[in-house]
């Protein structure tokens with residue numbers, strides 16, 4: 050099961066038959082394992098990592114540090130949920146250190162992000178303060194290097 | 209050169225240039241070729257290893273070093289061979305670092321052979337074995353292996369060819385080009401024979417880490433064999449370090465001393481930055497090796513299944529990263545098959561005959577390439593064989 054998940058994490062387009070061939074596990078079992086993982090949300094989604102800059106579409110990213118006041122009984126979870134429900138929030142993490150929540154936000158312009166912070170995030174009741182860092186360049190995304198793809202520089206024929 | 213009488217030495221003239229040159233020229237003018245013709249990993253060197261090499265250069269490790277090679281690396285290798293194969297090699301006198309297994313092989317042969325001596329070696333085998341033997345003036349006596357025995361060499365076949373001039377047996381398992389792995393029992397029979405006929409064994413175990421579902425038996429670890437074995441090991445394949453040019457030889461001091469004599473006058477030393485990177489590989493590279501082996505194993509299953517399905521029967525290879533499918537039923541020589549496969553479907557494989565006469569009727573297909581390339585190659589090969 051672990052190997053099936055690892056393979057799919059690297060390449061979501063692998064078919065059950067391909068995974069079966071590579072692992073030696075019968076295809077019917079691979080299918081069953083995948084279906085089960087999809088049902089219990091071990092597999093959340095199949096996505097594509099896209100280099101939007103290459104496509105020519107501007108995309109602005111910001112990492113927002115959020116300091117919050119934890120609430121009785123629910124701790125940070127309730128405020129985290131208030132934030133992660135916004136579609137602008139691509140990733141939301143609770144972190145240790147000088148602030149509490151790290152929120153990764155994308156939008157088409159800096160203006161959009163600024164207004165998201167000013168209008169939506171900062172005014173939330175338990176938010177004590179925010180610091181916004183705009184991303185200047187994305188080098189590596191989800192394990193993939195965006196520029197300068199590493200092609201094996203091999204001769205086509207060696208003995 | 210008109211007025212130079214016989215400008216090239218007889219020995220060099222005896223070596224035929226590699227016949228695959230023309231395939232190389234053929235594909236370099238083409239785009240969209242899928243190559244199963246490589247003999248090295250498609251992974252780049254794990255970054256922590258490359259980083260160690262860069263660090264070495266930054267720190268000024270850019271000079272000659274001991275002919276034997278970096279002492280720390282020999283010490284680490286000594287520990288490595290002890291823990292993997294329970295072998296005791298003294299890092300000061302029984303181990304030397306070479307410019308790849310390529311150099312170690314050449315040194316071993318030159319150190320032990322005189323003109324007229326004979327070397328027995330299984331075929332199909334790695335392309336360097338025969339020419340390096342011939343360059344010493346010795347004779348290369350191939351011992352054919354067959355698919356019926358999964359290309360494991362049979363002790364009886366070796367013994368049949370032993371003569372008064374036989375000096376050594378040259379083994380290369382896991383095998384390039386067949387992917388065959390010797391089992392312990394088979395090696396024990398060869399050990400017994402080596403003892404009986406007082407033969408030296410040169411064992412090229414560069415693919416020792418690349419085995420799938422079976423254990424690699426190190427020849428020198430068999431009882432009584434360390435004293436008559438020259439063990440050749442490398443970094444190129446297991447750690448994806450072909451370009452760094454580092455390998456090593458482990459053998460009784462008498463052999464190493466003789467090999468070192470040649471090495472110090474012809475090579476001086478292997479590149480120090482490569483040796484520093486190799487040290488990092490030995491110390492911290494285990495996870496990377498395991499991950500790459502797992503990945504090769506997946507591709508191995510995919511290509512073996514695929515080849516068998518499209519009508520290119522192939523036994524299940526248990527080591528290295530090669531498959532050796534049979535093309536016998538198509539009535540083409542392996543050379544013709546490969547040439548037409550390139551021209552008609554732009555897939556490159558290596559003719560089995562490159563690796564010795566008994567490789568005729570087979571192809572070497574390397575699976576150290578991405579799964580999508582393997583699938584594309586299989587689909588094109590399917591089209592090709594169904595057109596025959």
Ligand SMILES: Cc1ncc(COP(=O)(O)O)c(C=O)c1O
Nearest residue numbers: 208308309310334384442444455
């Ligand atoms: C069987 C065998 N021995 C030795 C070598 C050469 O290895 P190195 O890079 O260590 O010189 C190769 C490379 O293809 C090989 O296949």
